[in-house]
Amino acid sequence: MSAEAKEAKVEMNASQPASPPLTERQEARRRRILHASAQLASRGGFDAVQMREVAESSQVALGTLYRYFPSKIHLLVATMQDQLEHMHGTLRKKPPTGDTAAQRVAETLMRAFRALQREPHLADAMVRALTFADRSVSPEVDQVSRQTTMIILDAVGLENPTPEQLSAVRVIEHTWHSALITWLSGRASIAQVKIDIETVCRLIDLTDPRAPE
Amino acid sequence: MSAEAKEAKVEMNASQPASPPLTERQEARRRRILHASAQLASRGGFDAVQMREVAESSQVALGTLYRYFPSKIHLLVATMQDQLEHMHGTLRKKPPTGDTAAQRVAETLMRAFRALQREPHLADAMVRALTFADRSVSPEVDQVSRQTTMIILDAVGLENPTPEQLSAVRVIEHTWHSALITWLSGRASIAQVKIDIETVCRLIDLTDPRAPE
DNA sequence: CGCTAATCTAGAACAAGTTTCAGACTTGAT
């Protein structure tokens, strides 16, 4: 037998709760799977992400795919986590420049929206999975939600948001998700989404003592 | 170019677009199907609405079920239309009593929310179908959206809403749907939903000249 | 009434998500 790698464990993922640490090969498998998922999703959206195809594309047995992601929804939500992380990094590099919190949040969300427009099929797959997820995916969906909240709070630019402000952020998130859905299903135009985002963002100013109406 | 267009028998049903009129038996079948759908949904939510079971419960062949409703999503969205109509009627009877538009809208939505809490599984099935619907269901989903808009506008109490007000209503609707989803998937409490609704409803007052803060 | 087209029925067949299983391979510890 060749000196087949003794796989050292790689442990350092701050975001996921302590799941059994993965070996390098496992980390690589996981990554291949997520990559295949995103690729298939980019082609044809939710329906194009077929578990057998994902397994084949990522060179993994179907059973293994299901060991890593217990359902198609789990897989797509994980894909979204992955993409979101990437986007958060991108957004951080160029903070929004608006004068009011509302402007900055709207600017940030519109930037994210434009990114999604470049891969509408991928957006479709991820967002549909997110809103279709049932209780069994709650932890993962919650993680996505927290990540989104952080992106918005970054744009607001506050260290210690008040409960009122957090409510406003929650509502902005609701609007963001739902507006995306109406756009993805062809019931609202890009312009309409923009208006909705700008409208809801006014809420954040209502709670900002520094920039009263 | 004869001026006599062939508009002999325009079906004047305001809600449904001109579909071929149904015979009594067909109307009865359609009703049985919707009833079975709602009943199964009430038991076990989205997953419990299985097309074979719906067909059997409503004494109709599977193929016929699919002739009436071309997919499970269509069926559930139609079920929602049905329930919404009922709810709109109920709400009309006792108009909300709040002083501001925001209070009235929040009151109305909370009343609807309490109705949904009585049949959480049914709510699950309908809302999941609604947000999962793809383009092929757009007309039906749009109809649900219009109906919801009318309910909210009723609560606002305006004849001729401004575009700004319509935007606020759209955002309220977004929040309503998304908040329902987070509640249904166990990620938000009833109290949290209430707060979110009340928060977003403040938007409607921003646009109401009569009741400035 | 009798005809034709549309509709309905029972049931098989197909598609994709999910589960299961036996056997091969890895890993971690001794």
Next chain:
DNA sequence: ATCAAGTCTGAAACTTGTTCTAGATTAGCG
């Protein structure tokens, strides 16, 4: 190096949404 436990593979099976088919029923019409 060796063994037990855990993991991965390939393939088949199962579930439920959806489609298809052949024959029976019904509706509308002359």
